[in-house]
Amino acid sequence: MPARINPSILSADFANLESELGRIRGADAVHVDIMDNHFVPNLTFGLQMATRLQQVSPLPLDVHLMIDDPDRWAPGYAEAGAFSVTFHAEAAQEPIALARALRERGARAGLALKPGTPVEPYLEMLDEFDQILVMTVEPGFGGQSFMPSTMPKLTRLADAVRRTGADVWLQVDGGITAETILVAAEAGADTFVAGSAVFNADVPDDAIAGLRAAAAS
Ligand code: DX5
Numbered sequence: 001m002p003a004r005i006n007p008s009i010l011s012a013d014f015a016n017l018e019s020e021l022g023r024i025r026g027a028d029a030v031h032v033d034i035m036d037n038h039f040v041p042n043l044t045f046g047l048q049m050a051t052r053l054q055q056v057s058p059l060p061l062d063v064h065l066m067i068d069d070p071d072r073w074a075p076g077y078a079e080a081g082a083f084s085v086t087f088h089a090e091a092a093q094e095p096i097a098l099a100r101a102l103r104e105r106g107a108r109a110g111l112a113l114k115p116g117t118p119v120e121p122y123l124e125m126l127d128e129f130d131q132i133l134v135m136t137v138e139p140g141f142g143g144q145s146f147m148p149s150t151m152p153k154l155t156r157l158a159d160a161v162r163r164t165g166a167d168v169w170l171q172v173d174g175g176i177t178a179e180t181i182l183v184a185a186e187a188g189a190d191t192f193v194a195g196s197a198v199f200n201a202d203v204p205d206d207a208i209a210g211l212r213a214a215a216a217s
Pocket residue numbers: 008009010011031033064137138139140141142143144173174175176193194195196197
């Protein structure tokens with residue numbers, strides 16, 4: 001199974017998002033970072049903009065909610081047609097109920113963990129989720145350096161997935177480049193978010209192909 005590459009539009013030109021989507025035709029999905037300036041110290045956009053992106057995007061939307069109170073807001077992104085909706089474990093009141101609400105609305109349910117958040121409490125509930133996002137930087141900004149200290153968490157997740165047979169994708173987000181992607185792939189990641197490594201390249205589609213090749217090297 002080749003690595004899934006989901007470019008993050010956080011590093012794209014926000015004045016031309018529709019045409020930016022045309023530069024990543026080789027991607028598996030487009031990663032959409034929603035930030036509320038409360039859960040993280042940065043602000044992007046919300047449901048109205050994501051809904052419009054969904055309408056014009058040739059790629060599925062992989063929505064990453066870095067917001068407080070996802071229990072209230074996340075289902076709306078699923079209703080808008082997002083392929084996957086990932087909320088943060090640190091912010092959710094009722095993660096299992098929320099994951100079920102997302103699935104009922106036709107989206108893949110994702111759970112995200114900040115670098116300092118332990119994975120153990122979630123290992124016994126992997127069946128409730130379709131993907132787990134291990135943050136490999138502190139969420140909030142693109143262009144930060146990959147944190148190798150998060151890899152043991154990924155290894156534990158990959159072991160649990162193998163042991164239980166759960167059908168769960170393991171995603172990493174933050175500092176993924178042609179240099180770091182193999183480390184994450186070897187630890188068990190199968191889905192890779194990359195912002196600056198894709199959109200800062202002259203030809204983003206070439207960067208996507210390069211990342212996919214580096215993950216398999
Ligand atoms: C960071 C976001 C990421 C970000 C990654 O909080 O969740 O999706 O865009 O950017 P890079 O790949 O540049 O680290």
